[in-house]
Amino acid sequence: xxxxxxxxxxxxxxxxxxxxxxxxxxxxxxxxxxxxxxxxxxxxxxxxxxxxxxxxxxxxxxxxxxxxxxxxxxxxxxxxxxxxxxxxxxxxxxxxxxxxxxxxxxxxxxxxxxxxxxxxxxxxxxxxxxxxxxxxxxxxxxxxxxxxxxxxxxxxxxxxxxxxxxxxxxxxxxxxxxxxxxxxxxxxxxxxxxxxxxxxxxxxxxxxxxxxxxxxxxxxxxxxxxxxxxxxxxxxxxxxxxxxxxxxxxxxxxxxxxxxxxxxxxxxxxxxxxxxxxxxxxxxxxxxxxxxxxxxxxxxxxxxxxxxxxxxxxxxxxxxxxxxxxxxxxxxxxxxxxxxxxxxxxxxxxxxxxxxxxxxxxxxxxxxxxxxxxxxxxxxxxxxxxxxxxxxxxxxxxxxxxxxxxxxxxxxxxxxxxxxxxxx
Amino acid sequence: xxxxxxxxxxxxxxxxxxxxxxxxxxxxxxxxxxxxxxxxxxxxxxxxxxxxxxxxxxxxxxxxxxxxxxxxxxxxxxxxxxxxxxxxxxxxxxxxxxxxxxxxxxxxxxxxxxxxxxxxxxxxxxxxxxxxxxxxxxxxxxxxxxxxxxxxxxxxxxxxxxxxxxxxxxxxxxxxxxxxxxxxxxxxxxxxxxxxxxxxxxxxxxxxxxxxxxxxxxxxxxxxxxxxxxxxxxxxxxxxxxxxxxxxxxxxxxxxxxxxxxxxxxxxxxxxxxxxxxxxxxxxxxxxxxxxx
Numbered sequence: 001x002x003x004x005x006x007x008x009x010x011x012x013x014x015x016x017x018x019x020x021x022x023x024x025x026x027x028x029x030x031x032x033x034x035x036x037x038x039x040x041x042x043x044x045x046x047x048x049x050x051x052x053x054x055x056x057x058x059x060x061x062x063x064x065x066x067x068x069x070x071x072x073x074x075x076x077x078x079x080x081x082x083x084x085x086x087x088x089x090x091x092x093x094x095x096x097x098x099x100x101x102x103x104x105x106x107x108x109x110x111x112x113x114x115x116x117x118x119x120x121x122x123x124x125x126x127x128x129x130x131x132x133x134x135x136x137x138x139x140x141x142x143x144x145x146x147x148x149x150x151x152x153x154x155x156x157x158x159x160x161x162x163x164x165x166x167x168x169x170x171x172x173x174x175x176x177x178x179x180x181x182x183x184x185x186x187x188x189x190x191x192x193x194x195x196x197x198x199x200x201x202x203x204x205x206x207x208x209x210x211x212x213x214x215x216x217x218x219x220x221x222x223x224x225x226x227x228x229x230x231x232x233x234x235x236x237x238x239x240x241x242x243x244x245x246x247x248x249x250x251x252x253x254x255x256x257x258x259x260x261x262x263x264x265x266x267x268x269x270x271x272x273x274x275x276x277x278x279x280x281x282x283x284x285x286x287x288x289x290x291x292x293x294x295x296x297x298x299x300x301x302x303x304x305x306x307x308x309x310x311x312x313x314x315x316x317x318x319x320x321x322x323x324x325x326x327x328x329x330x331x332x333x334x335x336x337x338x339x340x341x342x343x344x345x346x347x348x349x350x351x352x353x354x355x356x357x358x359x360x361x362x363x364x365x366x367x368x369x370x371x372x373x374x375x376x377x378x379x380x381x382x383x384x385x386x387x388x389x390x391x392x393x394x395x396x397x398x399x400x401x402x403x404x405x406x407x408x409x410x411x412x413x414x415x416x417x418x419x420x421x422x423x424x
Numbered sequence: 425x426x427x428x429x430x431x432x433x434x435x436x437x438x439x440x441x442x443x444x445x446x447x448x449x450x451x452x453x454x455x456x457x458x459x460x461x462x463x464x465x466x467x468x469x470x471x472x473x474x475x476x477x478x479x480x481x482x483x484x485x486x487x488x489x490x491x492x493x494x495x496x497x498x499x500x501x502x503x504x505x506x507x508x509x510x511x512x513x514x515x516x517x518x519x520x521x522x523x524x525x526x527x528x529x530x531x532x533x534x535x536x537x538x539x540x541x542x543x544x545x546x547x548x549x550x551x552x553x554x555x556x557x558x559x560x561x562x563x564x565x566x567x568x569x570x571x572x573x574x575x576x577x578x579x580x581x582x583x584x585x586x587x588x589x590x591x592x593x594x595x596x597x598x599x600x601x602x603x604x605x606x607x608x609x610x611x612x613x614x615x616x617x618x619x620x621x622x623x624x625x626x627x628x629x630x631x632x633x634x635x636x637x638x639x640x641x642x643x644x645x646x647x648x649x650x651x652x653x654x655x656x657x658x659x660x661x662x663x664x665x666x667x668x669x670x671x672x673x674x675x676x677x678x679x680x681x682x683x684x685x686x687x688x689x690x691x692x693x694x695x696x697x698x699x700x701x702x703x704x705x706x707x708x709x710x711x712x713x714x715x716x717x
Contacts, residue, residue, distance in 0.1 A: 157457060275671075276674070308587070
C-alpha cells in the first residue's frame with residue numbers, strides 16, 4: 001500500500017500562481033473523473049481552498065499511485081499551467097509523511113491563520129466530492145476519517161481554535177460581550193464608512209444587534225451606507241444626540257482630526273443617564289479623543305488595543321502547538337499501525353484458510369472412521385478443532401500486529417509464508 | 425436506604441463541594457476533557473447529599489424543622505449551592521463556582537461552629553418564628569449572592585479597563601448581567617432583612633406580652649447587630665438606586681455589595697462568638713442573665 005501527495009500552499013506558491021491553480025467544485029469533480037479514467041484502481045482526493053491545492057493519492061500493491069512527477073503533470077494539465085512552472089513550488093510526500101501532513105492540515109496547524117476552523121469543513125467537502133466521483137476508496141477513506149478525528153481531538157483537547165484573531169471578532173466577542181449581556185435591545189451607532197465597519201457589524205448582528213444607525217459627514221453617503229449595512233441613516237449634525245442614545249459605537253472615518261473630541265462627548269454624556277458605552281474606534285488616526293476612555297462607564301478600544309489583544313491571542317495559539325502536534329503524532333502512529341496491519345490481511349487470510357482446510361480434512365477423515373458419532377458429538381469436536389486452531393494462531397497474529405506498529409512487517413510476513421508454505 | 429441517608433454527614437457534601445472548587449480553580453491552569461464531567465459530578469453529588477442531609481434532619485426533628493442555627497447556615501449554603509449548580513449547567517463556560525463555592529463552604533463551616541439545638545418555640549409564636557427565620561435566611565443568601573456578583577463585576581471591569589482578552593478558563597458573565605444581579609440582590613437583601621428584623625421584633629413583643637418564652641432585651645448584641653445590618657443594607661440599597669443614573673453606579677454598587685457581605689460576616693461572627701439571649705432556651709437564658717449583667 002502506498003500513499004502519495006503533491007500540493008502547494010500559501011507558503012510555497014505565489015498568489016498569482018495559486019489563483020490559476022485553484023479548482024472550483026466543478027473543476028475538481030472533472031479532474032477527479034479524469035484521474036479515475038487515467039489511473040484506474042487508484043484512489044485520489046483533491047483539496048482545493050484559497051490557500052492550498054493538494055492531491056492525495058493512494059493505491060494497493062497491485063495499483064500503486066502514480067509517481068509524484070506524474071501527479072504534478074496531472075495537476076498542471078488540469079489547470080492549463082506549464083508543469084515546469086508548477087514543479088518547483090509543489091511539495092511531494094509519501095506514506096507516513098502524507099498522513100502526518102493531512103492530519104496537520106485538517107487540524108488547522110498548516111493554515112495561514114493557525115487553528116482556523118473552516119479547514120475541517122473544506123477537508124470534509126473534498127472527501128465527499130471524491131466519494132461522489134468514486135475516486136475515494138478504503139485507503140483514502142480511512143485516512144480522511146482519521147484526519148477528521150484528529151482535528152476533533154485537537155479542537156477539544158487544546159485551546160488552539162478558542163481565541164479569536166481578527167480585530168472585529170475580538171472587538172465583539174472579547175470586549176463588547178464582556179460589557180453587554182444581549183445586543184437586541186442596544187443601539188449601535190456606526191460613524192464613517194471604513195471597511196472594518198461592515199465586518200464588525202456582521203459579528204454584532206450575529207450577536208443579536210438590530211437597531212443600527214449610520215452617520216456620515218455626507219448625507220447621501222450615510223443613506224447608501226445605511227442601506228448597505230442594514231441600518232437606518234442618521235444626521236451627522238445630530239452626532240451628540242446619537243452618541244447620547246447609543247450603547248455601542250463603531251467608528252471608522254478617514255478624518256485626520258478626532259471626530260468626537262472630549263468636549264463633544266461631555267455634551268453627549270449628560271444625556272446618557274449613566275448607561276455604559278462601548279466604543280470601538282477602528283479608525284486611523286483615531287476618531288475618539290483617548291481621554292474619553294477614562295470617563296466612568298465608557299469602554300473605549302482603539303485599533304491598537306484590539307490589535308494587541310489579537311496578537312496576545314495569536315501567541316496563546318502558538319503555545320498550544322506542542323500539544324496539538326503531539327496529538328497529530330499519536331494519531332499518525334495509530335493510523336500507520338492500522339495501515340501496516342491491514343497489509344498483512346491477505347497473509348493472515350491464507351494462513352487461516354490453510355488451517356481450516358487441514359482441520360476440515362482431518363475432521364472428515366475422523367467422522368468417516370467413527371460413524372457412530374451423533375450430530376451433537378460432531379459439533380463439539382468441530383468446535384474443539386476451531387478453538388485449537390484459533391489458539392495456535394493467536395501468538396503469531398499478535399506478533400504480526402505488534403510488529404505492524406513500527407512499520408510494514410515484511411520479515412515476519414516472509415517467514416510466515418515460508419514456514420507455512422503460503423502461496424500468493 | 426434509610427441507613428444510607430442517615431449516614432450522610434456534613435463532611436460528605438463539604439468534601440464534594442471542595443473537590444468541585446478544586447476543579448474550578450484548576451481551569452486556568454490546564455485544559456482537560458474530563459474535568460467538566462468531574463466538576464458536574466461532584467457538584468451534583470454534593471448538592472444531593474446536602475439535600476438528603478437537610479431532609480433527614482427536617483423529618484427527624486421533633487420541633488419545627490430546621491430551626492437551629494446549624495440548620496439555618498446549612499439552608500443558606502444549600503440555596504447558594506443550588507444556584508451554583510443551576511449556573512454550572514446553564515452556562516458551563518463561566519466560572520462562577522470559583523466565587524460562589526467558597527461562600528457555600530464558609531457557611532458550612534459556620535454551621536459546624538453553631539449550635540444544633542433548636543431555637544426555643546411556643547405554638548403561639550411558631551408562625552412568627554418561621555417568618556423571622558425565613559426572611560433572615562433570604563437576606564443572607566441575597567447578600568452573599570450580591571457580593572459574589574459584585575466581586576465578579578470588579579474583576580471583569582478591571583479586565584476590560586486593561587483591555588485584556590479573557591484569561592483561559594476564567595470567563596465571567598457580562599457587566600450588564602452582573603450589575604443587574606448586584607442591584608436586585610441589594611434590594612432583596614434590604615427588604616428581607618428589614619422584614620426579618622420587624623418580624624423578630626413582633627416575635628419578641630408577643631413573647632413578652634404573653635409571657636410565653638424568655639424575651640430578648642432590646643440591647644442584646646443580636647438585636648443591635650441585626651439592627652445595624654438592616655440599617656446598612658437599606659442605606660446601601662437606597663444609595664445604589666440613587667446613583668442608578670450615574671455612570672459610576674455599577675462600580676459603587678459592586679463595592680457596596682462587598683461591604684454588605686463584610687458587615688454580614690462580621691455580624692455572623694459576632695453572633696457565633698458573642699454572648700446573647702437570642703435563640704437560647706429559657707433555662708439557659710436565666711443562667712445567662714446571672715452571668716451577664
